[in-house]
Amino acid sequence: MSPLESTLTRASGIGSGLTIRGPVPERSAELWRRRQAHEYELEHPRWDWLNDGEQRNWGAFTHYVVGAGLWMTGLSGRARANANSPRLRELEFAFGHLPASFDGLRVLHMSDLHFIREPGFAERIRDLAAAVDADVCVMTGDYRRADFGPSDRAIQGMATVLEGIETPYGVYGILGNHDSHVVVEPYEAMGVTMLMNQRVVLELEGERIWIAGVDDRHAYGCDDFERACGGIPSGEFLLMLAHSPETIREAAQHGASLYLCGHSHGGQICLPGGWPILHNSRSVSRRYARGVWTYGNMRGFTTNGLGTTSLHVRLNCPPEAALITLRRRNA
Numbered sequence: 001m002s003p004l005e006s007t008l009t010r011a012s013g014i015g016s017g018l019t020i021r022g023p024v025p026e027r028s029a030e031l032w033r034r035r036q037a038h039e040y041e042l043e044h045p046r047w048d049w050l051n052d053g054e055q056r057n058w059g060a061f062t063h064y065v066v067g068a069g070l071w072m073t074g075l076s077g078r079a080r081a082n083a084n085s086p087r088l089r090e091l092e093f094a095f096g097h098l099p100a101s102f103d104g105l106r107v108l109h110m111s112d113l114h115f116i117r118e119p120g121f122a123e124r125i126r127d128l129a130a131a132v133d134a135d136v137c138v139m140t141g142d143y144r145r146a147d148f149g150p151s152d153r154a155i156q157g158m159a160t161v162l163e164g165i166e167t168p169y170g171v172y173g174i175l176g177n178h179d180s181h182v183v184v185e186p187y188e189a190m191g192v193t194m195l196m197n198q199r200v201v202l203e204l205e206g207e208r209i210w211i212a213g214v215d216d217r218h219a220y221g222c223d224d225f226e227r228a229c230g231g232i233p234s235g236e237f238l239l240m241l242a243h244s245p246e247t248i249r250e251a252a253q254h255g256a257s258l259y260l261c262g263h264s265h266g267g268q269i270c271l272p273g274g275w276p277i278l279h280n281s282r283s284v285s286r287r288y289a290r291g292v293w294t295y296g297n298m299r300g301f302t303t304n305g306l307g308t309t310s311l312h313v314r315l316n317c318p319p320e321a322a323l324i325t326l327r328r329r330n331a
């Protein structure tokens with residue numbers, strides 16, 4: 001893990017002298033064991049009647065059916081080119097309770113990188129990030145393409161992408177449903193603060209905001225909001241990182257101000273107008289599966305993400321990183 005306390009400065013942007021404390025609390029040994037037990041089950045499935053190397057059973061079957069459909073409609077080339085054309089999306093969120101010192105904080109949000117054996121894939125994301133002037137980078141999970149097997153490409157890909165990220169107030173990550181715990185240590189060695197039901201506090205000019213991250217709900221059921229957010233005083237600004245939109249209720253109950261997630265890929269293959277056919281997010285309405293949304297007093301953003309699963313294709317749903325500027329709204 002990153003040092004428990006560090007004071008960092010930057011020449012421009014929001015004020016200098018920001019102090020980061022955390023992450024806290026200690027990781028839960030019980031949740032850590034539970035995650036690893038689920039990972040073991042994924043590595044040793046009961047049945048494996050079709051395996052394309054990255055998906056098994058119906059997932060792999062769908063892969064071939066969708067691939068055939070795209071080929072027959074002549075859309076394969078365009079869909080593949082779309083998947084290899086990441087863009088930067090710029091957003092602004094205003095909050096009455098954002099401390100004045102943090103007005104203008106820029107957050108680079110990346111998700112679902114799903115590092116693939118595709119020439120130039122990680123390098124394109126690296127170059128996109130290198131052109132962005134952000135204060136903080138957050139990554140909301142799914143670095144491995146398959147949800148089983150080795151994580152080598154997820155580790156190598158992250159090393160490449162981090163070459164382009166120079167956010168002075170850190171890079172914070174969580175795990176998704178495709179990730180193995182084995183990436184946590186190498187990512188931390190690369191300077192990423194992995195938040196496993198943990199939080200950090202950023203302090204500047206006597207004011208502070210919190211960044212908390214939970215482990216994956218979708219496949220692992222290892223999110224623990226009480227652990228991640230339980231010590232945060234009510235009414236303070238909380239940036240919540242979760243892999244999927246499936247935990248918005250718990251986040252709202254724990255006082256999250258802005259909820260950032262991915263997982264759905266925005267649908268990946270969408271109808272014209274960006275209407276997702278599938279969003280793979282159980283227990284939440286389709287409206288939270290893509291783009292900007294509001295849930296009670298909590299604002300949220302579900303990114304299309306940067307990578308793909310099944311086929312390396314996208315239609316009406318471009319891959320994206322987001323540059324999010326936080327603003328203080330005066331009453």
Ligand SMILES: [Fe+2]
Binds near residue numbers: 176
């Ligand atoms: Fe996911």
